[in-house]
Amino acid sequence: MKTRAAVLYHTDSQAPFAESRPLKIEELTLDPPGPGEVLIRMRAAGLCHSDLSVITGARPRPVPMALGHEASAVVVETGEGVHDLRPGDPVALVFVPSCGHCLPCMEGRPALCEPGAEANGKGTLLSGARRLHHGKAAINHHLGVSAFAEHAVVSRRSCVKIEADIDPVEAALFGCAVLTGVGAVINTARVQAGTTVAVLGLGGVGLSALLGAIAAGAREIIAVDLHDSKLETASALGATATMNARDPDAIEKVKALTRGGVDYAFEMAGSVQAMEAAYRMTRRGGTTVTAGLPHPDHKWPLQQVSLVAEERTVKGSYIGSCVPGRDIPRYIGLYLGGKLPVNKLMGQRMPLAEINRGFDRLDSGESLRDLIVF
Ligand SMILES: NC(=O)c1ccc[n+]([C@@H]2O[C@H](COP(=O)([O-])OP(=O)(O)OC[C@H]3O[C@@H](n4cnc5c(N)ncnc54)[C@H](O)[C@@H]3O)[C@@H](O)[C@H]2O)c1
Numbered sequence: 001m002k003t004r005a006a007v008l009y010h011t012d013s014q015a016p017f018a019e020s021r022p023l024k025i026e027e028l029t030l031d032p033p034g035p036g037e038v039l040i041r042m043r044a045a046g047l048c049h050s051d052l053s054v055i056t057g058a059r060p061r062p063v064p065m066a067l068g069h070e071a072s073a074v075v076v077e078t079g080e081g082v083h084d085l086r087p088g089d090p091v092a093l094v095f096v097p098s099c100g101h102c103l104p105c106m107e108g109r110p111a112l113c114e115p116g117a118e119a120n121g122k123g124t125l126l127s128g129a130r131r132l133h134h135g136k137a138a139i140n141h142h143l144g145v146s147a148f149a150e151h152a153v154v155s156r157r158s159c160v161k162i163e164a165d166i167d168p169v170e171a172a173l174f175g176c177a178v179l180t181g182v183g184a185v186i187n188t189a190r191v192q193a194g195t196t197v198a199v200l201g202l203g204g205v206g207l208s209a210l211l212g213a214i215a216a217g218a219r220e221i222i223a224v225d226l227h228d229s230k231l232e233t234a235s236a237l238g239a240t241a242t243m244n245a246r247d248p249d250a251i252e253k254v255k256a257l258t259r260g261g262v263d264y265a266f267e268m269a270g271s272v273q274a275m276e277a278a279y280r281m282t283r284r285g286g287t288t289v290t291a292g293l294p295h296p297d298h299k300w301p302l303q304q305v306s307l308v309a310e311e312r313t314v315k316g317s318y319i320g321s322c323v324p325g326r327d328i329p330r331y332i333g334l335y336l337g338g339k340l341p342v343n344k345l346m347g348q349r350m351p352l353a354e355i356n357r358g359f360d361r362l363d364s365g366e367s368l369r370d371l372i373v374f
């Protein structure tokens with residue numbers, strides 16, 4: 001069949017993207033689903049900074065690639081051997097397919113699935129196949145999803161079936177921003193009720209972490225960003241204090257507010273400066289978690305002696321250390337129960353044709369989670 005998708009051919013594009021137009025909307029050929037795969041019709045796809053990092057080359061991926069990884073969809077057709085999904089089922093997409101058999105999968109850490117990571121690095125589905133073509137040329141899949149497209153073929157292991165009563169546009173956020181941000185708080189850091197938290201970087205991921213910290217019962221939550229508009233959003237969501245990262249005294253002010261620093265600081269900006277600030281805002285004995293994905297050449301200089309003499313913990317968090325089939329239903333349940341108001345993270349809704357303009361908005365650092373709606 002044919003589908004329209006946003007395809008990236010070069011990874012060195014400069015803003016403004018509305019002019020450089022790194023994403024071309026093209027009609028591609030989509031093969032039928034193979035064994036263990038499903039054909040889906042996209043409902044909505046969020047614009048995440050990880051997509052932007054592929055466009056700018058900060059996150060190197062093979063091109064040509066059909067971009068997009070945070071989405072909700074409806075099952076259209078199931079491939080051989082898929083018996084637990086039916087046409088019409090609503091699903092959220094997860095950006096690491098998990099094989100279920102490798103060591104991380106057996107340890108209950110499917111976010112680290114080895115065949116899943118290998119397929120994502122190569123731009124294939126979990127099966128190793130590429131189901132998208134432009135003429136005779138194969139097009140790479142982005143993180144097994146390629147969500148900026150009307151239809152996609154994905155591994156069954158990239159899908160989590162979701163409740164029919166959640167709005168399909170809101171559901172898209174659960175596959176990346178919410179799974180990553182809330183999971184960093186609940187799974188990676190295991191934030192305890194009554195503790196203090198700082199969140200640095202208030203995009204879809206950081207604002208989700210903020211909501212996660214509120215749900216976890218943190219006593220004080222300090223939100224930090226470069227943009228005052230983001231600080232206002234964070235206050236409205238329930239941050240107890242805000243700090244502009246450009247303030248030269250930001251670290252000292254956070255320490256003063258929390259008598260020596262927060263129990264947990266979350267770097268959700270993808271920048272070494274934010275990581276350094278997060279570490280220094282963390283109290284002695286505290287935990288600094290990072291979910292940011294800066295350029296692989298960017299290194300954070302850690303003062304080793306402080307790690308030891310102050311018994312600090314530094315943790316990386318990929319997709320919120322999730323078990324997707326366990327966590328997405330949990331977070332959707334919290335949302336439907338009014339305890340995780342993810343709908344307040346939604347920015348603009350736009351058609352696929354406006355996607356380059358959408359990345360200009362994300363690049364400005366001022367947008368909330370914008371979505372392509374199909
Ligand atoms: N670990 C994972 O599984 C995972 C999943 C999704 C996204 N990510 C990464 O998480 C990061 C955030 O993603 P997003 O989509 O929310 O991004 P976003 O662009 O929507 O938000 C980033 C925010 O960080 C702010 N910021 C930039 N520099 C800062 C600084 N020095 N101090 C404080 N704030 C600063 C920006 O103003 C912006 O508000 C990116 O690096 C992205 O690639 C990781």
Ligand SMILES: [Zn+2]
Pocket residue numbers: 048049050051069070176177
């Ligand atoms: Zn993402």
Ligand SMILES: [Zn+2]
Pocket residue numbers: 098099100101102103104105110112113114115116
């Ligand atoms: Zn695995």
